[in-house]
Amino acid sequence: MPLLTVKDLRTYFHTRNGIYRAVDGVSFHVDRGETLGMVGESGSGKSVTCYSLMGLVPQPPGRIESGTALFDGVDLLHSSPAQSRAIRGKRVAMIFQDPMTSLNPYLRIADQLIEPLLIHEKISKKKALQLGGEALEAVGINDVARRLQQYPHEFSGGMRQRVMIAMALITKPELLIADEPTTALDVTVQAQILELIKEMQRELGMAVIFVTHDLGVISGLCDRVQVMYAGKVVETADTRALFYQPKHPYTRALQRSIPSMQPKGAELYTIPGLPPDLSKPLPGCPFAPRCGFATDRCHVEEARLAEWRPGHDQACLRVQAGEI
């Protein structure tokens, strides 16, 4: 049984300007110890999917309209407060693009770092501090005794990211949800952080959901990938299959638009138009208005994720019909 099984998750935002269907029927699973990549352009619902699992969707305006997210048998979306406390922040942890989302600027690193331990484990403050120091060392921070007494602003961007990772991993979670943790960093620092996540993963055997818009990051880190578009999963496959045999026209278009997958100087493929307005009804396939392969049918008929090969699902009606 997978560690996490999400079924038909729908998270909508009810605003003055209409109902935004940010996540609209997303289903996926994550096995123990595996790394699932989640890619898609901004606004495709990656963060809202993660926030929904962590109970971080601001309500209102957000509302989880439907779905289940079974984590080791417990539905994260419908669990009691006591049940979710026992899981979120302990067995499932999350890190963000901006470390200041999880760091409090007014508290010393030591106090923030040991807080989850004091909440979730029955241990003394002294013991917690010792574990906190070890956690900082594990993420490659030197001079730990002094560092523990400092405030977040005394750390560089890459160092803060490390502190946030130490904080997330201090309870040895079984699942880490990483929402673009390296997007704001230099490639050199990104390489350090990715190595660190891989290393910690090997050590703790934890599963990772890694959100990014960078296909390069996915290719080195993830076992499987799912591609999101307009609040839906349009393709999911193991990483090699996704790169070498992409089926969905959106996945193919993404690959043709990045310079590193094209000959130098070649005209890049551009996806015409813009992602859809999520507050307007979307009959048919959400990508159809921008898709070079769309036929009349694609604009009216719902496109559902279906198996193409075992372990490789995709949601293009024309691929499913064997037409392309």
Add this chain to the structure above:
Amino acid sequence: MSDAIIELRDVKTHFPIYQGFLLKKPVGMVKAVDGVTLSIQRGEVLGLVGESGCGKSTLARTIMQLVPTTSGMVIIEGRNLTQGTAASLRQTRREMQMVFQDPYASLNPRLTVFATLAEPLIVHKICPADQITARVAMLMELVGLAPRFMQKYPHEFSGGQRQRIAIARALALEPKIIIADEPVSALDVSIQAQILNLLADLRRQMNLSLIFIAHDLSVVKHISDRIAVMYLGKIVELGPAADVIDRPRHPYTQALVSAIPTPNPDVERNRQRIVLAGDPPSPIHPPVGCPFHPRCPHMQEKCKAAVPPLVRIEDGREVACVRIGEI
């Protein structure tokens, strides 16, 4: 050197650092740009790369003369701007325009596209008043925006469209040089592709010289003829774009290139990565000798002795490393 449009000779831009609350005292210098010598040809695209804080934006602002140059010469079309008169600076500035990362911050939210594009035309008397509308429409078409959107405001456009407006505004004065500072860094890949295609087209059509700054090396390689790699205010490697990225010679370029994840799982999985320890160092206390030596895997005693000069190693290739023959 036949047709250089921009020539930089040992350019330094240092900023004083102040300390103290009321009586601010200078306590040191940030050597943001520290001895850059470089020439850029008419119609050439030069890519500028390096970690954040290495001085890319300051070099751009120095060329634009938006910050005072500490020493050295910035020569544009034969005119030395660091000693020029205000009038010649004004003239030269018209010929150079900048495009920034965040088109929203660089566009006035209260001005329509028409007002944004008409303003430089009016201020610089580019065309008679009765032709301004036609001219604005032409600029919009040039960057792929429908002229019927002329009366819309920046917030009514997507990020990619706003970047097109910013590029149209830069083109209004018919510049010879465009300096684009991270122009696609905030855009999604599909939109990024549109802007890259647009810049490449415009450069061909108008024989523009383009300085293209970005931290995504694959993007820079794609669009540039040559690439300059900066580290702590200095150029450490310079050469033809594909050569620099595919066969980097300076240990820093090698580490930088090795850190880029490639979208190819088979390559990525079998790759030996040079992981640089630590953050980029501070330009306030740069290391003595080669600025890269504390992070360099090939460091020897001699690297601490003096700043290595940028020397030509093969046709069109320049590297600042004293161990270049040995590694």
